[in-house]
Amino acid sequence: MKPEMRSDEEKPKRAFSDKFLIKRLLKYLFIHKKLMLIALLTMIIQTVFFALGPYLIKVILDNYIDQNRRLEFLGIWFLYLMVIILSFFPMYIRRWVLLIAGEKSIYNLRKDTYEKLQDNSMDYFDKTPAGDSLARMTSDIASIQPILSGEFLMAFSSLFMLIGGLIVCFSISFPLTLVTLSVFPVIIIFAIFQRRLVRNKWDDYRNFNAKYIASMAESISGARVSQSFARSEYDRKDFDEINEEYYQKGLSAFRWSSIVNPFYQTYTKLTIVLVLLIGGSLTLQTQGVVTVGSLVLFILYLNQFLDPLIILTGVYALIQASFSAFERIVILLDTPPSITEIVDARPLSCHSGKIDLNKVTFSYDEGETMVLDDFSLSIQPNECIAIVGETGSGKTTIISLISRLYDIQEGSIQIDGQDIRNVTLASLRKSIGVVLQEPFLFSESVRYNLCYGKEASNEEIKEVLSLISAEFVYDLSDGLDTKVGERGGWLSLGQRQLISFARALITNPKVILLDEATSSIDPQAELQIQRALSKMLENRTSIIIAHRLSTVRAADRIIVLHAGKIIEKGTFDELLTQKGEFYNFYRLQFRHEE
Numbered sequence: 001m002k003p004e005m006r007s008d009e010e011k012p013k014r015a016f017s018d019k020f021l022i023k024r025l026l027k028y029l030f031i032h033k034k035l036m037l038i039a040l041l042t043m044i045i046q047t048v049f050f051a052l053g054p055y056l057i058k059v060i061l062d063n064y065i066d067q068n069r070r071l072e073f074l075g076i077w078f079l080y081l082m083v084i085i086l087s088f089f090p091m092y093i094r095r096w097v098l099l100i101a102g103e104k105s106i107y108n109l110r111k112d113t114y115e116k117l118q119d120n121s122m123d124y125f126d127k128t129p130a131g132d133s134l135a136r137m138t139s140d141i142a143s144i145q146p147i148l149s150g151e152f153l154m155a156f157s158s159l160f161m162l163i164g165g166l167i168v169c170f171s172i173s174f175p176l177t178l179v180t181l182s183v184f185p186v187i188i189i190f191a192i193f194q195r196r197l198v199r200n201k202w203d204d205y206r207n208f209n210a211k212y213i214a215s216m217a218e219s220i221s222g223a224r225v226s227q228s229f230a231r232s233e234y235d236r237k238d239f240d241e242i243n244e245e246y247y248q249k250g251l252s253a254f255r256w257s258s259i260v261n262p263f264y265q266t267y268t269k270l271t272i273v274l275v276l277l278i279g280g281s282l283t284l285q286t287q288g289v290v291t292v293g294s295l296v297l298f299i300l301y302l303n304q305f306l307d308p309l310i311i312l313t314g315v316y317a318l319i320q321a322s323f324s325a326f327e328r329i330v331i332l333l334d335t336p337p338s339i340t341e342i343v344d345a346r347p348l349s350c351h352s353g354k355i356d357l358n359k360v361t362f363s364y365d366e367g368e369t370m371v372l373d374d375f376s377l378s379i380q381p382n383e384c385i386a387i388v389g390e391t392g393s394g395k396t397t398i399i400s401l402i403s404r405l406y407d408i409q410e411g412s413i414q415i416d417g418q419d420i421r422n423v424t425l426a427s428l429r430k431s432i433g434v435v436l437q438e439p440f441l442f443s444e445s446v447r448y449n450l451c452y453g454k455e456a457s458n459e460e461i462k463e464v465l466s467l468i469s470a471e472f473v474y475d476l477s478d479g480l481d482t483k484v485g486e487r488g489g490w491l492s493l494g495q496r497q498l499i500s501f502a503r504a505l506i507t508n509p510k511v512i513l514l515d516e517a518t519s520s521i522d523p524q525a526e527l528q529i530q531r532a533l534s535k536m537l538e539n540r541t542s543i544i545i546a547h548r549l550s551t552v553r554a555a556d557r558i559i560v561l562h563a564g565k566i567i568e569k570g571t572f573d574e575l576l577t578q579k580g581e582f583y584n585f586y587r588l589q590f591r592h593e594e
């Protein structure tokens with residue numbers, strides 16, 4: 001668990017206005033124009049029904065009960081019955097349609113977020129803890145789900161009813177409607193007040209939620225370390241503190257929500273009390289200006305008219321709660337990836353596999369600490385270059401730059417004479433086979449991992465596996481369909497490495513970039529991997545970050561890197577006779593391997 005979680009004092013910044021966020025939300029909803037049209041129609045019908053019901057009651061009260069017109073009374077009563085029964089349909093259809101529209105919007109939102117996440121460049125993943133993205137994809141989306149699947153649109157239909165209700169109220173009694181309208185200023189003032197108070201608390205709550213998930217994800221994947229250091233007791237204490245803070249933040253965000261609904265409920269009902277008083281005295285005083293029927297009708301309307309008002313205020317509170325989450329999603333969606341293709345990017349044509357790095361300057365933090373400074377290297381087709389150098393000298397960085405995981409600040413990188421910034425990313429990465437220092441396998445079958453870069457037939461797989469003598473795969477319990485566990489944890493390191501070799505080879509790339517694993521493996525596996533390597537590199541251009549003597553020796557050329565600069569280069573024998581840096585390096589690191 002990260003200690004910095006506890007000192008969480010940063011004030012959340014508002015990146016987007018509510019207006020912008022609402023527009024964004026509507027864009028998701030209004031993709032489904034037909035559904036929206038049906039919803040609108042049912043809203044109109046429902047509003048008509050809604051207005052008609054109480055009107056019929058007034059007609060009955062004013063005209064038919066008084067004058068004992070039994071037959072007509074029954075007629076109107078029947079009409080009223082029909083209105084009540086038929087109003088089931090527009091209500092049902094509207095809810096159903098809105099539900100579909102809402103769920104589809106969530107579906108699209110999830111899709112967009114996922115695709116955006118996939119498109120993001122490495123610097124995003126460097127800066128953002130996995131758990132933060134996870135939180136955006138899961139709990140943040142979940143918290144705007146109620147808004148998208150219905151609530152937001154319910155607010156629309158409530159608005160409709162509210163306006164419809166107002167018109168009818170005016171037509172019944174102008175003065176009584178004016179009395180009713182007095183509720184609005186207070187409600188608006190309370191809403192503004194509530195927004196000020198609650199929104200930051202919600203931002204805080206959602207940001208903390210993301211940190212919480214990030215921290216949990218880390219402590220779960222670090223369980224092995226935590227248990228071996230007997231940290232469980234401390235971690236539990238850390239967790240208790242975080243949990244306590246989470247609870248407090250939740251409490252302060254929810255505290256205000258709990259007062260919102262009761263306040264509106266009570267406050268709006270007070271208008272009925274007021275109308276009763278004023279309407280009652282009007283009925284008593286003047287002759288026939290306000291009939292008993294109109295007063296009853298007005299109060300019935302008012303009741304119906306206040307319901308949508310309460311729904312509206314409820315939705316408004318919900319919007320405050322979920323817009324913090326929505327904003328986090330929109331920030332993810334709207335931040336462009338740092339690595340993009342140019343408009344007329346063409347596929348890379350990579351036939352010979354010549355690689356040129358010209359005066360490359362690069363730093364991970366916009367120029368603060370240079371990792372590579374004025375770095376040049378030319379690699380001939382089919383050449384194998386070994387890079388050696390102390391840890392942190394920039395070896396892995398070179399590999400990442402050639403696959404354009406990061407963009408360089410100055411200079412250029414060319415493959416077969418084409419600047420890698422002018423070609424499509426997919427074609428570039430398909431032409432390059434990368435084997436990372438820590439072989440990462442997905443918790444699927446061996447076959448899934450092998451075919452990660454390209455769908456391959458059983459024959460193709462067999463060919464690649466036998467090329468690098470990795471037939472052990474067929475001896476696993478389920479052969480190619482054996483599950484490998486999380487990160488490939490059910491296989492040994494050597495096995496994982498061979499699978500990641502095969503994975504890189506399956507696309508038949510012209511260029512191989514390989515970050516050799518430092519962890520020593522047994523001599524048997526070492527020999528096998530060495531053999532696999534030499535097969536793998538035939539007829540390909542390759543850069544290998546070498547940690548094993550056998551690899552260094554097999555390379556055509558060796559460069560020695562120090563703090564992002566080449567300090568020596570040459571063949572193995574040349575460098576040994578020079579007795580320079582490489583010679584020292586050799587004595588320190590490789591001598592014992594002889």
Ligand SMILES: Nc1ncnc2c1ncn2[C@@H]1O[C@H](COP(=O)(O)OP(=O)(O)O)[C@@H](O)[C@H]1O
Nearest residue numbers: 126364371389390391392393394395396397398
């Ligand atoms: N993703 C990253 N973000 C920021 N700095 C990094 C990142 N990766 C590496 N560095 C820094 O760049 C330098 C070179 O790292 P790297 O290329 O991984 O070294 P090597 O592979 O030679 O051990 C180091 O100082 C390291 O701290």
Ligand SMILES: [Mg+2]
Nearest residue numbers: 395396437515
């Ligand atoms: Mg490295």
